[in-house]
Each structure stands twice: as structure tokens, then as C-alpha cells.
Amino acid sequence: MAINVLVVDDSAVMRAMIIKALHLCGLPLGEIHQAANGKDGLKVLDKNWIDLSLVDINMPVMGGVEMIDKVRENPDMADLAIIVVSTESSETRIEMLEKKKAGFVHKPFSPEVLRKLIIEKTGVTDEQVKGDAYQSNGFDF
């Protein structure tokens, strides 16, 4: 199963770094879409089949928490696997995101951490991943 991914972050540089980390995860990736805020992210979700969304919290126009709420309210996309990638690490915030069934990765992060959470959230099994060219090179993002 190739995973179609949506990366939502207002920083184009951070989106590029997340996409680079995704490729280093060695997971079977399909299409990778990008959006600069939650509102644009919802438009991408509306028009494309997405298996996983990586979302920042603080963004202009629409932040990550509001985007997650709108996804969970929509029966067509309520089960989407979501991982928040953010600089914030408040335990209170992380608990709140867990209640919304979103994973959390703290910036800066390593591809290993991202990979583990993606497997957990998407249900991609080790069997499906086996044989892919996963190699940790020690990079963090």
C-alpha cells in the first residue's frame, strides 16, 4: 500500500524538510501534496484521496487544531490519520491532540520517530515496509 500524504505547514522550508524526512523513512509513499494552512489543507483533502496528513499547529488563516476539528466533523474524512508536527511540546496540548486522535511529533525530529508514528497511525505493517530502502543516516529535522 503506497501512502498518499498531505503536508500542511506555513513554512515552505519546513514542508521541504518534512518531505525529505518522509523519503528517509523508507515507507511506501504515493502522492505527496502540500498546503500552507489548514483551509488550503481541507481543499486538498476534499479533492484527493489522502491516507495521512502531517499538520503544523500555528498557521495563518486556519491553524492545525481547527483543521483537525473540521476533518473529524466530516464523515468522509473523519478517520484520516493525522500527525501534528510542531515546535510546541506542552503536555496539555499533546493530551488535547490525543483526544482528537492525532499523533504528535516535536520539532526538531528524526526520521526514525516520524516513521514509528506513521506506522502506528496508518496501520502500515512491518511486512509492507520490509524490503523498502529504509536506512537511518542520523539526520534530524
Add this chain to the structure above:
Amino acid sequence: MNKLKATLIKATVLTFEQLSFLLPTEELDEKQQNARPEAAVSVEFQGPFSGKLLLILYGQLLSNIAANMLGQEDAPSKKQQQDAFGEIANVICGNMLPGIAGSKEVFQIFAPQWIRNAGSAAAGKETSAAEARVGLDLGRVDVRLFLSSDAVHFLKEHEQ
């Protein structure tokens, strides 16, 4: 060294190491000390108290930092350089706040603001609550933390 400064240095070193793949040093050589201001960016935050983090980059490092973050050999555009430095400021801020306010407090961190004149930002006389100076390659970064008056009360309570 006070707790604010130690937290600021820790967050700065971690962020530059892991995002830009530079090797930050706490001891500065002469070249790093005399480097000229190249860029400045600030990030404001609000929560149980509010404040601002100001980063001033010295030396010709901005292009290298952005290229390292993007993993590309071509010179990044000015916009990419500003975006990269802003993201570094954002990550330092996000990593610093739990260190000074505790891990349960929730802060909103606002979008980084680019400062056109790095020289005047460097010469600014506003009194900071803490300042970190970290060597990077042939330059350095100064990180200044400004806190609102309500922070004093919060931090005193938090210490006890």
C-alpha cells in the same frame, strides 16, 4: 549562569545542530565575535505570560543555513533564506518555553517577523530578560529573550 540563559542556550544549540546541521559552540573566537550582523528575526508568544524572542545572525551564514535545511547545493532564494531563519526562531521559541514555564503550560507562538535592518536590531537598547550568544561556523547568533511584566510573577511562583 541563570536558568533563563541556560534554557535559551540549550534550545539554541539543539535547534541549530538538528535543523541546520551546524556545530554551535558556546566559546567564541575572534572572528565570530567581530562578525557583522546579517539578518534578524523575532517571534512573539502568548500564554500564562507573553514575550518575544529576537535572533540576530552574524557573519555570512544565512544562505548556508537555508541550503543545509533544504538539503540542496544551489543557493536558496532570499525568500527561502528568510523562511529558514524564521523557522529556526520558531523552533527555538517552542523548545525554550517548556524549559522556563513548565511542560503543562500552553503558549501560542506567532509567525516569525523579519526585521529589515539587522544592524539596528543588534544595536537595540531594550533590556532583555536573558541573552544567549552561540558561535556558528565563521559567525554567531545572538538570541535575546524579552518578557512581559507578568512573567516575573509567574516565574517566581513557578520556582517555589
